[in-house]
């Protein structure tokens with residue numbers, strides 16, 4: 001029985017571990033009444049069986065977008081007067097037009113769960129299914145910026161609407177990234193943005209209340225003091241206002257106390273949890289980067305491990321890399337993976353995107369150091385960044401049915417020097 005004793009032992013800390021998982025949906029979402037009623041209002045025509053306007057939901061990570069939209073969906077599901085059909089699609093899993101269309105079809109017609117239908121089959125079947133009885137389909141596309149061929153997807157759904165004789169499709173797009181808009185076709189933008197709802201970041205009082213709500217469901221009584229919740233809330237608010245990060249810190253702190261068999265979460269637990277939760281968020285972010293940004297951050301991690309070629313020039317700041325050497329490395333890495341490298345104009349845009357995401361830090365060198373040049377510093381462990389990108393690139397090329405040889409790109413990338 002010895003090895004199984006652990007399982008049966010009751011937790012000293014957690015009352016309901018589930019309540020701290022990122023997928024848990026609380027019964028009551030705090031501070032979001034306004035956003036929830038805007039979502040309901042925007043969807044009302046569709047829910048009554050008319051084709052409503054499309055909706056775009058935007059806000060930084062952890063501002064409650066997914067939770068609010070799911071909350072509305074759950075409420076609607078149990079209302080018998082709702083005529084619309086609803087599909088929720090998470091683009092981390094369904095990241096192409098084909099996958100999104102298959103997911104919509106298999107949600108409503110289980111026979112389409114099988115693979116192997118062509119895109120034209122799916123499209124025609126979708127149209128005839130909607131026309132059968134003039135349905136309205138609401139498609140919620142979460143983290144829509146990850147869809148590789150987004151213009152094609154939007155085009156297909158818009159086209160479907162004009163082909164459909166009775167009924168129609170309403171699109172609800174959700175995104176954490178505002179800058180992805182720049183890469184979209186203007187027609188896609190005007191389709192997506194018929195209606196827009198913005199989710200602001202939470203302030204520290206709001207985060208503290210969200211944490212308190214979760215502590216009451218997830219933890220046993222008396223495990224954590226209010227001052228610790230305020231500390232977590234203040235740190236997270238200063239950084240990003242991301243409720244997911246707050247909750248991750250809380251749950252990690254709980255695990256640390258649990259591992260040591262304590263009945264209370266200490267300040268040290270919180271501090272340790274802050275560090276590891278922030279790292280996890282950064283590594284998680286990498287999986288949502290577009291391919292070439294992944295390649296750039298990969299080049300940066302390789303160079304950081306190797307050390308800058310110009311180390312002597314940047315004395316006292318040896319972790320900084322020169323923008324030019326990073327670009328060369330990026331080109332070498334892309335070539336070794338048989339990907340066409342983008343021009344340096346694109347590269348500069350990637351660098352500023354990566355900085356916006358907090359993965360790197362940059363500054364302009366003063367005069368004297370080979371003129372003006374941009375210096376770049378990786379904000380996280382290069383080993384971990386490298387491993388994360390490799391895992392990601394691997395997974396994607398497998399999904400596309402290519403061989404996974406790219407994993408060695410790091411080594412080959414060096415050959416260019």
Ligand SMILES: Nc1ncnc2c1ncn2[C@@H]1O[C@H](COP(=O)(O)OP(=O)(O)O)[C@@H](O)[C@H]1O
Pocket residue numbers: 021022023024025026028029030031032059060061062063064065066067068210213243244247
């Ligand atoms: N207003 C809120 N009240 C309670 N919990 C919230 C609230 N907003 C966000 N959360 C929690 O924070 C986490 C992140 O929210 P999520 O909806 O996934 O954010 P987003 O989709 O904007 O990234 C989830 O675990 C969610 O339960």
Ligand SMILES: [Mg+2]
Pocket residue numbers: 065066067142
């Ligand atoms: Mg989300």
